[in-house]
Amino acid sequence: MPTATIDVEALAAASRRRKARERFLTHLALILGIAVFALPIWITIVGSTHDTDTIGRGDVPLLPGTEAIHNYTTAWFQGGGGRNTFAVPASTMLWNSLVMAILIAVGKIAISLLSAFAVVFFSFPLRMVFFWMIFITLMLPVEVRIIPTFQVMTDLGLIDTMTGLTLPLIASATATLLFRQFFLTIPDEYVEAAKVDGAGPLRFFKDVVLPLSTTNIAALFVILFIYGWNQYLWPLLMVSNRDLETVIVGLTKMIGIGDTQNEWNLIMTTAVFALLPPVAVVVLMQRWFIKGLTETEK
Amino acid sequence: MRKKVIFRGVALPYLLLVPQLAVTIVFFFWPAGMAVWQSTLRQDAFGLRTEFVAFENFLDLFGDALYLNAAWNTVIFSSSVAALALGAALFLAVQADKQIRGAGLYKTLLIWPYAVAPALAAVLWLFIFHPSIGLVGRAFGAIGIDWDYRVNGGQAMTMVVIAAAWKQVSYNFIFFLAGLQSIPTSVLEAAAIDGARPFRRFWTVIFPLLSPTAFFLLVVNLVYAFFDTFGVIHALTRGGPGNATETLIYKVYVDGVQNLNFGSSAAQSVILMVIVIALTAVQFRFIERRVHY
Numbered sequence: 001m002p003t004a005t006i007d008v009e010a011l012a013a014a015s016r017r018r019k020a021r022e023r024f025l026t027h028l029a030l031i032l033g034i035a036v037f038a039l040p041i042w043i044t045i046v047g048s049t050h051d052t053d054t055i056g057r058g059d060v061p062l063l064p065g066t067e068a069i070h071n072y073t074t075a076w077f078q079g080g081g082g083r084n085t086f087a088v089p090a091s092t093m094l095w096n097s098l099v100m101a102i103l104i105a106v107g108k109i110a111i112s113l114l115s116a117f118a119v120v121f122f123s124f125p126l127r128m129v130f131f132w133m134i135f136i137t138l139m140l141p142v143e144v145r146i147i148p149t150f151q152v153m154t155d156l157g158l159i160d161t162m163t164g165l166t167l168p169l170i171a172s173a174t175a176t177l178l179f180r181q182f183f184l185t186i187p188d189e190y191v192e193a194a195k196v197d198g199a200g201p202l203r204f205f206k207d208v209v210l211p212l213s214t215t216n217i218a219a220l221f222v223i224l225f226i227y228g229w230n231q232y233l234w235p236l237l238m239v240s241n242r243d244l245e246t247v248i249v250g251l252t253k254m255i256g257i258g259d260t261q262n263e264w265n266l267i268m269t270t271a272v273f274a275l276l277p278p279v280a281v282v283v284l285m286q287r288w289f290i291k292g293l294t295e296t297e298k
Numbered sequence: 299m300r301k302k303v304i305f306r307g308v309a310l311p312y313l314l315l316v317p318q319l320a321v322t323i324v325f326f327f328w329p330a331g332m333a334v335w336q337s338t339l340r341q342d343a344f345g346l347r348t349e350f351v352a353f354e355n356f357l358d359l360f361g362d363a364l365y366l367n368a369a370w371n372t373v374i375f376s377s378s379v380a381a382l383a384l385g386a387a388l389f390l391a392v393q394a395d396k397q398i399r400g401a402g403l404y405k406t407l408l409i410w411p412y413a414v415a416p417a418l419a420a421v422l423w424l425f426i427f428h429p430s431i432g433l434v435g436r437a438f439g440a441i442g443i444d445w446d447y448r449v450n451g452g453q454a455m456t457m458v459v460i461a462a463a464w465k466q467v468s469y470n471f472i473f474f475l476a477g478l479q480s481i482p483t484s485v486l487e488a489a490a491i492d493g494a495r496p497f498r499r500f501w502t503v504i505f506p507l508l509s510p511t512a513f514f515l516l517v518v519n520l521v522y523a524f525f526d527t528f529g530v531i532h533a534l535t536r537g538g539p540g541n542a543t544e545t546l547i548y549k550v551y552v553d554g555v556q557n558l559n560f561g562s563s564a565a566q567s568v569i570l571m572v573i574v575i576a577l578t579a580v581q582f583r584f585i586e587r588r589v590h591y
Binding site: 023026027029030033034036037038039040041043044047055056058060062110111112114115117118119120121122123124127130133134137138139140141143144145146147148149150151152156167168170171172176184188191195200201202204226229230232233236237248249251252255257258260264267268271274275278279281282283286289290293294 | 301304305307308310311312314315317318319321322323324325326327328329330332333336386389390393394396398400404406407408409410411412413414415416417418420421422423424425426428430431432433436448464467469472473476525526528529532533536547550551554555560563564567570571574575578
């Protein structure tokens with residue numbers, strides 16, 4: 001029957017059209033979503049390539065200008081941008097942020113590896129008491145104990161030091177929990193084999209536990225590097241010496257209360273500098289990043 | 299849970315624990331203890347005399363209009379941030395989960411804002427909404443809207459909510475996408491064969507299967523909005539105009555660091571600690587249950 005054939009073809013064509021329309025709408029939704037995400041970044045990058053007057057006048061540029069080299073070298077070597085603050089070069093602030101982020105990430109991983117190793121591979125009095133003491137720090141974020149922690153730092157003479165900036169932040173319940181969870185999956189046979197070979201606990205840690213943990217360490221490093229780089233309240237409290245200024249806090253100090261007379265192009269340039277390292281880490285190490293994120297939250 | 303085979307050691311395990319415990323005791327327990335102790339003290343205006351007042355600092359807070367205002371702001375702010383960040387992330391995750399070309403690229407382009415610090419997110423949105431240099435801020439002015447978040451409290455609240463939610467969408471997106479991808483295709487095919495239309499399929503089949511993820515994310519988002527958004531508010535509005543965006547965390551900072559009212563600030567810290575403990579307990583109880591899922 002010829003009519004039936006036509007019907008089938010028409011139906012198939014209609015279904016194809018509907019599928020194509022659905023696909024188009026899906027792409028459109030995702031592209032719009034990405035555009036909303038990217039808009040502020042685009043405006044910032046474009047702004048960092050124009051001169052102060054263009055932005056100050058309020059003619060918000062949508063396409064890159066010609067001042068990029070001037071802005072980036074000025075921000076890097078001299079800093080500036082805010083009207084009421086003493087300028088700190090972006091290179092200094094980025095260096096401080098980098099040192100802070102690496103010290104926090106490495107410190108957290110190191111002390112958590114050691115304490116998780118002790119809790120899992122040894123039996124000793126008060127083992128679980130210590131474990132709970134570490135665990136409970138999850139419930140004491142710095143934001144809820146601002147003043148007393150500041151007073152402790154003053155008593156210890158750690159204000160305005162890199163030690164003061166990083167040391168209090170390296171205690172980590174999440175990293176300890178993650179490593180403990182992972183160590184529990186290491187087969188007992190490995191420990192037995194090590195004992196038969198006459199290897200002590202430290203040898204076992206160095207030759208077996210550490211190599212097995214590399215993926216976990218990499219995943220955790222990505223998360224903790226971002227955590228360290230993005231610290232705000234703590235550096236704001238701890239640092240008054242501007243040679244120790246970190247880039248996120250330094251940037252908001254440049255803006256002040258949002259004075260229209262600010263050199264916005266330099267502020268935007270500094271914002272691009274502040275943005276690049278953590279975003280690069282996430283994009284380049286995406287696989288470890290997602291692993292780290294989904295596993296630390298378990 | 300523990301291992302059957304272990305090492306013998308008397309001093310070694312303690313030595314391994316020393317670094318973590320030292321940092322924990324000096325920088326966590328000591329200050330937390332001091333917060334509790336200080337919350338029961340009051341200093342006179344010149345900081346010369348300190349007296350024990352038991353719970354008076356707490357009672358004063360509950361009668362203080364500014365504190366209640368901060369509590370109310372926190373409720374509005376946190377629920378708006380969570381709703382916006384979860385809704386947008388769920389929508390985008392459902393789109394990105396479909397079988398389309400370029401799904402990997404879309405995913406990468408949607409997850410990077412996770413790396414942006416809350417304070418930096420605030421700065422980026424300031425470039426958009428600033429009344430005289432911002433793209434949208436000026437456009438609002440041009441079409442006759444009286445836009446200046448520096449004087450209008452409602453506009454200021456809108457801005458901090460957008461900046462804070464924007465940064466959190468990526469995080470939620472990653473978890474929603476992982477949740478969607480773990481739903482067995484057989485379940486979806488069965489629903490499709492039964493003739494359920496996509497929209498109906500989503501609410502009756504997919505969403506219930508996602509609800510553990512959604513609930514987990516709700517708690518995480520509330521914790522984020524409560525405690526990690528200090529930078530957004532400090533960078534954009536400083537709690538103003540006229541306390542319109544002052545949240546509980548921000549008020550601890552203002553009373554402790556700027557007004558030097560230690561007793562009250564410590565009492566507020568103690569209240570916040572109770573809130574964190576409650577939220578963490580909810581989170582862990584829930585995760586215990588999620589294992590069965």
